[in-house]
Structures are given as C-alpha cells and as structure tokens.
Amino acid sequence: MKTIGHIGEDALISRLLELVPTTHPALHTGPGDDCAVAEASRHEWQLLKTDAIVENVHFTAEASMRRVGWKAIARVISDIAAMGGRPQWFLVTIGMPKDYELEKIEQLYLGMADCLNKYGGVICGGESTRVSAEAGLVISIAATGMVKKRRLLLRSTAQRGDDIYVTGRLGGSLAGRHLDITPRLCEAHWLAAGRFATAMMDLSDGLAKDLPRLAGASGLGFCIDPARLPCHDNCSSEQALGDGEDYELLFTVNPRKTQRLAARWPEHFPDVPLACIGTMVASGEGMVLSGGWDHFR
Amino acid sequence: MKTIGHIGEDALISRLLELVPTTHPALHTGPGDDCAVAEASRHEWQLLKTDAIVENVHFTAEASMRRVGWKAIARVISDIAAMGGRPQWFLVTIGMPKDYELEKIEQLYLGMADCLNKYGGVICGGESTRVSAEAGLVISIAATGMVKKRRLLLRSTAQRGDDIYVTGRLGGSLAGRHLDITPRLCEAHWLAAGRFATAMMDLSDGLAKDLPRLAGASGLGFCIDPARLPCHDNCSSEQALGDGEDYELLFTVNPRKTQRLAARWPEHFPDVPLACIGTMVASGEGMVLSGGWDHFR
Numbered sequence: 292m293k294t295i296g297h298i299g300e301d302a303l304i305s306r307l308l309e310l311v312p313t314t315h316p317a318l319h320t321g322p323g324d325d326c327a328v329a330e331a332s333r334h335e336w337q338l339l340k341t342d343a344i345v346e347n348v349h350f351t352a353e354a355s356m357r358r359v360g361w362k363a364i365a366r367v368i369s370d371i372a373a374m375g376g377r378p379q380w381f382l383v384t385i386g387m388p389k390d391y392e393l394e395k396i397e398q399l400y401l402g403m404a405d406c407l408n409k410y411g412g413v414i415c416g417g418e419s420t421r422v423s424a425e426a427g428l429v430i431s432i433a434a435t436g437m438v439k440k441r442r443l444l445l446r447s448t449a450q451r452g453d454d455i456y457v458t459g460r461l462g463g464s465l466a467g468r469h470l471d472i473t474p475r476l477c478e479a480h481w482l483a484a485g486r487f488a489t490a491m492m493d494l495s496d497g498l499a500k501d502l503p504r505l506a507g508a509s510g511l512g513f514c515i516d517p518a519r520l521p522c523h524d525n526c527s528s529e530q531a532l533g534d535g536e537d538y539e540l541l542f543t544v545n546p547r548k549t550q551r552l553a554a555r556w557p558e559h560f561p562d563v564p565l566a567c568i569g570t571m572v573a574s575g576e577g578m579v580l581s582g583g584w585d586h587f588r
Numbered sequence: 589m590k591t592i593g594h595i596g597e598d599a600l601i602s603r604l605l606e607l608v609p610t611t612h613p614a615l616h617t618g619p620g621d622d623c624a625v626a627e628a629s630r631h632e633w634q635l636l637k638t639d640a641i642v643e644n645v646h647f648t649a650e651a652s653m654r655r656v657g658w659k660a661i662a663r664v665i666s667d668i669a670a671m672g673g674r675p676q677w678f679l680v681t682i683g684m685p686k687d688y689e690l691e692k693i694e695q696l697y698l699g700m701a702d703c704l705n706k707y708g709g710v711i712c713g714g715e716s717t718r719v720s721a722e723a724g725l726v727i728s729i730a731a732t733g734m735v736k737k738r739r740l741l742l743r744s745t746a747q748r749g750d751d752i753y754v755t756g757r758l759g760g761s762l763a764g765r766h767l768d769i770t771p772r773l774c775e776a777h778w779l780a781a782g783r784f785a786t787a788m789m790d791l792s793d794g795l796a797k798d799l800p801r802l803a804g805a806s807g808l809g810f811c812i813d814p815a816r817l818p819c820h821d822n823c824s825s826e827q828a829l830g831d832g833e834d835y836e837l838l839f840t841v842n843p844r845k846t847q848r849l850a851a852r853w854p855e856h857f858p859d860v861p862l863a864c865i866g867t868m869v870a871s872g873e874g875m876v877l878s879g880g881w882d883h884f885r
Contacts, residue, residue: 294686294690297690300716307694308711332629340713341713343715343717347720380615380626384639387592397607415618416636416637418640419600425720426723429719429723435732
C-alpha cells in the first residue's frame with residue numbers, strides 16, 4: 292500500500308490537483324503561489340488563501356492559546372502580504388474534542404482578534420466541528436485579500452540575474468518565535484508600491500524549500516552565499532535554511548534597483564534587517580538545496 | 589473546568605464571535621447565515637462559506653472516499669445555493685495522518701471533481717497538513733460564490749404569515765444517503781429568480797434545529813404540522829425533524845404567491861417533492877422544537 296508519507300507533500304499536491312478542475316478564465320493564478328489570484332474588478336485582483344495549524348504539529352498543548360490564535364491569522368496575512376495585498380474576509384474553522392476547555396478556545400479567539408485588529412481583516416463566518424479526543428485542536432483559516440493589479444507580486448516572475456533578498460533573520464523559530472510572527476505587511480506594500488521586487492513569496496517552510504519553489508515557478512535556478520544568510524542569534528546557516536516558520540519575505544530585485552533599495556530601506560524600516568543573499572541564474576545552473584519542512588516526510 | 593460540551597455549539601459560537609472583529613461597511617451579512625455576504629460590485633454580492641467534515645464524525649473509515657469527496661463539496665454548494673448564488677472558487681484543506689493511503693486521497697479528490705464538474709466551481713488553492721494517526725481525515729472546504737443583488741435570499745427576511753416550505757424528503761440520512769447529497773442549486777435559482785421565497789436556508793442540522801434558526805433570525809415564531817412533514821420511506825416525523833444532513837431547502841413564501849408556486853413547481857421540478865409544512869407567526873407565539881444535530885452535546 293502506497294501512503295502519502297512515501298511521496299511527500301509537494302508530489303502529493305501536484306498529483307491531486309491533476310484530478311480536479313483548477314482553471315477558469317477569471318482565475319489569474321490557481322494553486323501553486325502563496326495565494327490564488329482571481330478577477331475582482333478592472334483594477335483589482337482578489338487573493339484567496341487557506342492555511343491550517345494543528346495541535347502537536349504546529350503548536351503544543353502547553354502553548355499560550357492567545358499566541359496560537361495570533362499565529363493562525365498572522366500566517367495567512369503573511370501570504371496575502373507576500374502577493375502585495377491587504378487582508379479582507381476571514382473564515383475560521385475549528386475542530387475540537389468535545390471536552391475541550393472553553394477558556395482555551397476563548398484565548399485562541401482573543402489572539403486572532405489581536406492580529407486582525409493590528410493588520411486589518413474581519414471574521415465573516417466559520418465552522419466548528421468535533422474531532423476525536425486524541426486529535427487535539429485543528430484550526431483552519433481561509434481568507435481573501437485585495438491587491439491593485441499593478442501591484443501584484445508572484446513567485447513566477449523572477450528574472451535571470453535578479454538579486455535575491457530576505458527580510459529579518461532566519462532560523463531557530465521552534466525555540467518559540469514561531470508563535471510571535473510579524474507579518475511583513477508594510478514592508479511588502481512598500482516593495483510593491485516602489486516596484487522594487489520582480490517576484491516575492493513568504494518563507495514558511497524554510498529557505499531550502501521555498502527558494503527552489505520560487506526559482507522553479509520562474510523557470511530559473513539560484514545561487515546563494517550561505518555566509519550572507521541573516522541568521523538569528525545562536526543559529527547556524529543550516530538552521531536558517533531548514534528550520535522553517537520564519538514568515539519573512541523572500542524577493543528578487545533587478546540589479547539596476549538594488550542601490551536605491553539599499554539606500555531607502557533603512558529609512559523606512561530601520562528595525563528590519565534586509566540581506567542580499569544571492570542571484571537568480573538560468574535553470575539547471577546554480578545550486579541545489581535540500582531540507583526544509585515537509586509535513587509527511 | 590468548563591468545556592465546550594457544557595454550553596453547546598450555538599452558544600459557543602455566539603460567545604466566541606463577541607471576541608473578534610466581525611463587522612465592516614462592505615460586509616452585508618457576517619456570521620449567522622448560510623454564507624457571509626460581502627460587496628463585490630454594483631450589482632453583485634460575493635458569498636463566503638467554510639465547512640468541514642471529519643472521519644468518524646461525518647463519515648466512517650469504511651465509506652467510499654469518492655462519495656465523501658462529493659459530500660464535502662456538495663455541502664458547501666448547498667449553502668451557496670440557499671442564498672440564491674452560484675459557486676465560484678474553492679479552497680481545500682486536508683488534514684491526514686502520515687501513513688494515510690494515497691489511493692483513498694485520490695478517490696476523495698475524484699469525488700470532489702464529480703461535484704464541481706456537475707454544479708460548477710473551481711479549486712483555486714488548498715493546504716495539506718499532518719494530523720495524528722488517531723484523528724483520522726479532516727477535510728475543510730472554503731468557497732466563494734456570486735449572487736445578483738436582487739436575488740439574494742437570507743434567513744432573516746421571513747414575514748409573519750408566510751407559509752413554510754421544504755423541498756424533497758427528510759430524515760434517515762444516516763442510513764447512507766448523507767453521502768449522496770443533491771444540492772438544490774437549480775431549484776434555489778428558480779425560487780430566487782421568480783421572487784417566490786421571502787427567506788431561505790438549507791437543512792443541515794435537521795428541521796428541529798434549523799427552522800428555529802430561520803425564525804430567530806427573522807424575529808418570528810413558527811407553527812408546523814408534523815403530519816405534513818415529507819418523510820423519507822420508513823422514517824417517522826421525529827426522524828424528519830431531528831436526523832439532520834438532509835440538505836434540502838427550507839424557505840418561506842408570501843401566501844399571495846403560494847398558489848402560483850404550487851402550480852409551477854411541478855412543471856419545472858417534477859421529481860422533487862415540495863411540501864408546505866406550516867406558517868410563520870409572531871415571536872413568542874407558535875411552537876418550540878427541540879432536537880437536531882449538535883456537534884458538542
């Protein structure tokens with residue numbers, strides 16, 4: 292019997308998506324980017340995203356539920372931001388064992404409210420269902436966002452020769468930082484408005500997993516200098532590559548704009564490091580990275 | 589320690605929704621109806637819905653996964669139909685144990701495709717995550733739909749004196765029929781286009797649970813005649829009231845239109861029974877129903 296553990300997450304998804312309808316004239320970008328992109332009006336795209344976090348996979352039973360609630364919403368806002376968009380409508384699905392403590396669920400919702408009140412977005416509906424006692428809490432968040440058409444940023448539009456940038460610091464998220472994500476909403480809008488980035492995504496599964504995805508979507512390869520990785524304190528470059536759950540922005544910039552970017556970024560975001568870590572190269576050239584997060588390996 | 593089992597699903601949801609932002613000028617209807625309703629354009633509303641089904645709660649491990657996939661999508665289309673809308677974009681979240689059989693997940697997706705190909709709708713994205721082996725499969729579907737503004741049907745707009753109708757037959761779904769839902773998409777559009785219904789919803793938790801919700805949303809009471817309930821073969825009126833998972837339409841009609849409805853319905857839907865089961869009355873009058881499906885009781 293072949294199980295999903297045998298083939299891994301990315302192969303599973305592409306195999307399943309061949310079985311279902313995924314294209315439509317009004318769907319600009321379907322599965323494969325941070326969000327789906329659909330026609331909304333003459334000047335705007337609607338972004339659509341779903342994301343789930345599960346007890347004992349993404350957080351422990353001992354975690355502060357208020358921080359878990361924050362994380363659940365912040366992960367989705369990070370994806371919407373990475374496309375250049377603003378969060379709009381949120382649908383919250385909670386699977387809970389029957390004897391789950393009411394106080395903990397209330398803390399979860401207060402954490403979601405903290406994040407929505409800070410970055411925008413409204414809960415317009417939801418679903419609650421029972422799961423088995425052993426399953427623990429399952430939280431699935433679906434959301435929409437809006438982006439002006441000329442500000443949309445995809446994974447698939449990097450150009451050969453572009454420089455590769457990341458915001459913030461990477462690695463070591465499991466020490467606890469993964470619950471205190473800062474979605475890079477302002478930074479992403481500034482990059483989109485200034486037309487700095489040629490392609491962008493957020494780092495959720497680790498640079499070693501996500502950079503090959505951006506490169507693959509753009510039909511390119513990449514070359515990075517591990518010494519230039521902006522590692523968190525006490526983190527190795529290996530951890531910065533593979534730990535995942537950084538929720539920083541990964542983006543590419545035409546070399547003609549890198550000087551202006553380097554000059555203006557610190558004026559706007561003095562507290563957010565910005566690192567140029569490498570260059571996009573032709574497909575088949577450059578390097579191969581392995582590691583990063585896979586749910587089923 | 590107070591658990592969610594103590595307070596029940598409806599009380600839990602209203603308590604949680606007080607903690608989070610749920611209102612916005614562009615949000616016509618937030619949590620509480622079959623779908624949320626948000627401004628899309630001058631003439632259209634966007635509908636937003638999320639729904640989940642869980643192994644050992646909504647289906648057994650022995651169920652045909654193709655039928656489970658059909659059910660997962662059909663439940664959401666039923667909600668979109670009940671507002672007068674058409675399905676549009678779908679986001680699919682699957683929580684699976686690591687050793688889950690690949691063949692079963694593929695069957696699940698084929699069942700989703702069956703339903704999407706029949707009723708419309710496209711999968712634009714999704715999420716896969718690991719859950720514990722004991723949890724079994726968790727499937728969460730979020731979707732959007734569109735409805736012309738003049739065709740929107742809510743739960744909250746029934747009028748005192750309206751007649752109460754249900755489509756199809758009720759009860760006994762657990763015998764297996766709950767996996768072969770027929771979303772009443774054509775019927776709902778015909779009712780909306782002909783301006784027959786004053787209020788509408790779909791029956792998911794059983795008439796005993798859902799009719800009080802429609803009446804409550806409309807600020808009214810109701811009176812029904814159990815002898816007029818359209819029961820499935822070998823089902824009592826108690827089962828028709830309480831079993832749930834019927835996915836038929838429940839709607840109210842101004843008495844001036846009931847004659848025209850009774851005359852024209854059989855011409856358009858000769859195979860779908862239509863039953864007038866009672867009348868909307870003032871709040872505090874009429875009857876009280878108990879029973880129906882609650883995930884946490």
